[in-house]
Amino acid sequence: MPFKPLLLCLALLPGLAHAAAPSAADAAFYDSAVQQAFDHYRLPGIAVGVIEDGKVVQVVTRGELAVGEGRKVGADSLFKIASNTKAMTAAVLARLVQDGRLRWDDPVTRHLPTFRMYDPWVTRNMQVRDLLIHNSGLGLGAGDLMLWPEPNHFSREDIIAGLAHLKPAGSFRADYAYDNLLYVVAGEVAAAAAGTPYAQLVREEVFAPLGMDRCQVGEWSPAAVGDVAQPHYRQQDRNVVGGRDGAHATDFPSMAAGGVRCSVNDMLRWMQALLDPARAPGWLEADQRRALWTAHMPMPIGQRQRDWDNAHFSAYGYGWRLSDMDGQWKVAHTGTLSGMYSSVALLPDLRNGAVVLINGEGEAARTALMQALLKHWTAPAAGHDVLHYAGLLDRDAAQRRADGHVRPAMSPATAVTADDLGGDAGIWADPWFGRITLCPADGGVVFAAEKSPALRGEVMRSDGRPWVQWQDLGEDAEAWLRFTGEGAQRRLEMRAIDPDIDFSYDYQDLAFRRVGDCP
Known part of the structure; x- marks a missing residue:
């Protein structure tokens, strides 16, 4: 769909006040960038939103909710945002801290007496804040087989009990290693502190006050809600629907780590509230906003990040990755889950941001597209488009294959x-x-x-x-x-x-x- 009709519709949407049209050159760039990603990576569907100076300036959608079925992706189509849920879980906890119902330095066992890590000392000293910053000493993705592949029969109780048997790969609070299980624990801490189930808390503390009316969490009916993007996988160079939604979506255990679904319009409301406190007066006070975006845990800086972003620091906040990009402060996260990919990036000092939602195998697509969108603000003179970054990713992939990062050759099975x-x-x-x-x-x-x-x-x-x-x-x-x-x-x-x-x-x-x- 051309961008001009979308902009007209956008100006009429409730909750996205102060939408503004970008310059003709900027509008053409955003539209072209999405089209390049959509075509080059042969995506089933994509929805992208752009914010400049706190105002929504463009929404671009392409493709279908499910390939071959004729239902187009729109600005209100729901996508799995996967690990971008983590920032919402952190915001729920921040709201509870603000209300005095818990503290960031509370021992986890104060709220969940049955919580256990492998090391009893770590059990006693693990604080609520530690659940959010990947410093537990667990190895990368430890215990994730209790979360996916989906669906499975593990409960939240199983996950919390399983932590006691996962041997650490490093020392507590010494190094960064991404995990999902402790966000499940964080959701249960929030539920215990508030006396309210996690899914209801997200609706009350995030969706309702910010007007994110289409977002879904917990149990809901895709058939009743409608306009829901379906996940896709690549099969013999084609996009194929896999893991299609049934009539009823369950409140699965990993919800707090990656279970929310939202539309691009919802995500833009979320981003605007974070970029501009005046859009949500009283929702989060300054000290809690600061806590979310404080560098709590140093992260390693990869060579690509140095080369592409001229980055000098990288750290994890509460549900967010923090870094610098061409001298600009960058707050971002990605999400990957069951045939869907998401990416959110904010440049708070410019009050700019972008969100990318894809319902297919889109890791490289989201990387190349988001990089092109951000560089349009941080290094416009370079003039790099999506295809430039796609070429760099292809080169890196070829180098990894040359270095032996390939499935080993095997004799006939x-x-x-x-x-x-x-x-x-x-x-x-x-x-x-x-x-x-x-x-x-x-x-x-x-x-x-x-x-x-x-x-x-x-x-x-x-x-x-x-x-x-x-x-x-x-x-x-x-x-x-x-x-x-x-x-x-x-x-x-x-x-x-x-x-x-x-x-x-x-x-x-x-x-x-x-x-x-x-x-």
Whole structure:
């Protein structure tokens, strides 16, 4: 849809007051940038919003809610914002701190007496603030197999209990390592402090006061709400709907870490309230706004960030990544979940910002597009467009492949039989993940996780090593199986086959012990 009709509609939208038209050159740039990303990466759908000086200046949408079905993406279409939910969880906690219902330095156990980490000292000293800044000592994505692939049967109670069995990879408060589980805990801390379920708190403390009327959290009906983007995956160079919504969406356990859905219009209201306190008087006082965007945990600065942004610092706030970009203060986050990608970036001193929502495999697309949008403000003389950054990403990917970051070559796979597995067939259990079975079925052996139905597949063998070929997951999620020890010390471990696997497949944190025979 051309940008001019969208701008006209935007000016009439309630809650997006003071929308302003950009200059003709800026409008053409924003529209062209979205079109480049949409075409180059062959996206199923995309929605982008732009703010300048605190005012919404442009919304651009392209594509379909579900490919081939003819329903166009619009400014009110709902997308999974994934980990951009974390900033909303932090805002809920900030509102509770503001109201005196908890403190940032409260011990977590004050609100959740059953909370336990692997180290008792860490349990006693973990504060509410620590839940938000990825300093726990857990490894990258530790325990994420309790969250996804979705759907699964883990409860919030399971997740909190599982933390006690996850061995740390480093020291508490020493280093940054991104995690999701502690945001689940943060949501439960908020619920306990307020005496109100997490989903209701988000509606009351964020959506309602900021006019984010289309956003959904907890249990809701996609059929009743309507205009909901569906996730897509690439299959043989085509976009295919995967994980389509049913008539009813559940309040799944990882909601506080990445479960909110919003439209681009909702996200623009959220961003405006953060950029300009006058738009939401009394919603968050200055000290709590400052707390959200304070550098609480240093983060490493990657080479791309140095090269692209001329960055000198990087840190994590409460639900936000903080850095500098060409001398401008940048506050941002991304989100990735089940076939959808999001990105939010703010330049608070300019009161500018952008949001990108994609309902397909869009990691490179969101990176190239957001970079082009931000550079339009921080380094306009460079004149770089989306295709420039897409080319740089392609070059980096080629270099990684040359450096060996590829799925290793494997001999033709053969199915493992029950005789091959011998005494290793049976029921195995991990302290936090629970039970799996390695049992005969249809002439082979099937791996099946009791609480994660998507982790089901046939056990294969290549080059003398057993591995799992998942039924409903792509080959980039496949894992080696490794049996070690003898007798009572027999263990089953798993390791990713693809070195670039999503970190949420934290197979390396599993340590199964055989606990019984096959049924």
